[in-house]
Amino acid sequence: SSTLLNRYNFANRLITNRNPRGNTVDPKLLLEGSNAQSATEVVNHLLKLLGLYDVDAATKSELKKYLQRNDDGTKGTFKLNEESMDKEVRGLIHLILSLPDYQLN
Numbered sequence: 001s002s003t004l005l006n007r008y009n010f011a012n013r014l015i016t017n018r019n020p021r022g023n024t025v026d027p028k029l030l031l032e033g034s035n036a037q038s039a040t041e042v043v044n045h046l047l048k049l050l051g052l053y054d055v056d057a058a059t060k061s062e063l064k065k066y067l068q069r070n071d072d073g074t075k076g077t078f079k080l081n082e083e084s085m086d087k088e089v090r091g092l093i094h095l096i097l098s099l100p101d102y103q104l105n
Contacts, residue, residue, distance in 0.1 A: 015090050
């Protein structure tokens with residue numbers, strides 16, 4: 001429906017806005033104090049932080065694979081650093097906010 005599409009678009013605008021004067025999401029702040037470093041740890045932390053406690057293993061696996069892909073879609077590795085926080089972790093947050101489970105939350 002158009003409401004769902006509007007939610008997805010709002011999440012995208014929120015996640016991709018890097019201007020601190022507007023509404024934005026700072027991945028570094030969301031991960032602060034979590035000790036998360038690996039793709040699995042980052043996925044698990046963000047799912048819990050965003051209120052999704054019962055996500056099935058297949059969905060978690062796909063989210064983890066997202067973090068471990070190169071820009072061209074080939075298999076890569078995930079290393080948490082400034083660049084990956086700004087790119088992959090932002091994208092991961094958008095994917096989580098777009099999950100059907102999140103829409104029901």
